Amino acid sequence: MSDEQQHSRVSDEQQHSCVSEYVKVCDVADLPAQGAVRRVELDGEPVAIVAVEGDYHAIDDICSHDEVSLADGEVEGHTVECWLHGSRFDVRTGEALCLPAKKPVAVYDIKILDDGVYVSTAPKAVATELESNAR
Numbered sequence: 001m002s003d004e005q006q007h008s009r010v011s012d013e014q015q016h017s018c019v020s021e022y023v024k025v026c027d028v029a030d031l032p033a034q035g036a037v038r039r040v041e042l043d044g045e046p047v048a049i050v051a052v053e054g055d056y057h058a059i060d061d062i063c064s065h066d067e068v069s070l071a072d073g074e075v076e077g078h079t080v081e082c083w084l085h086g087s088r089f090d091v092r093t094g095e096a097l098c099l100p101a102k103k104p105v106a107v108y109d110i111k112i113l114d115d116g117v118y119v120s121t122a123p124k125a126v127a128t129e130l131e132s133n134a135r
């Protein structure tokens with residue numbers, strides 16, 4: 001195999017692995033309006049797409065306090081507030097900012113390619129537990 005063929009093969013594998021890490025979750029036309037949140041599915045799991053200041057964030061949709069959809073909550077600044085007990089989560093880090101939730105939610109990388117919205121299947125960050133509330 002020539003160097004050029006090997007290079008081409010590696011490039012194809014790298015491209016395939018990059019593409020396979022992201023799953024299309026919706027069309028661009030289905031993105032939430034700024035200051036809103038929408039629930040989508042990522043490999044069968046619920047994920048909340050949050051639109052903040054011209055940017056989009058993807059976080060686990062289920063509140064870490066109980067089995068409640070964060071997509072039914074309110075967006076305020078860079079946070080989503082759980083509608084049931086009022087815990088707020090930072091959409092950039094997943095960090096739980098106030099009680100009663102102590103644990104963070106996972107955050108995923110999100111890409112917009114052409115007319116599709118793609119979310120990484122691997123969490124990019126999981127914030128630490130809210131230590132001040134663990135006492």
Ligand code: FES
Pocket residue numbers: 063064065066067068082083084085086087099100101
């Ligand atoms: S269910 Fe979300 S804060 Fe309790």
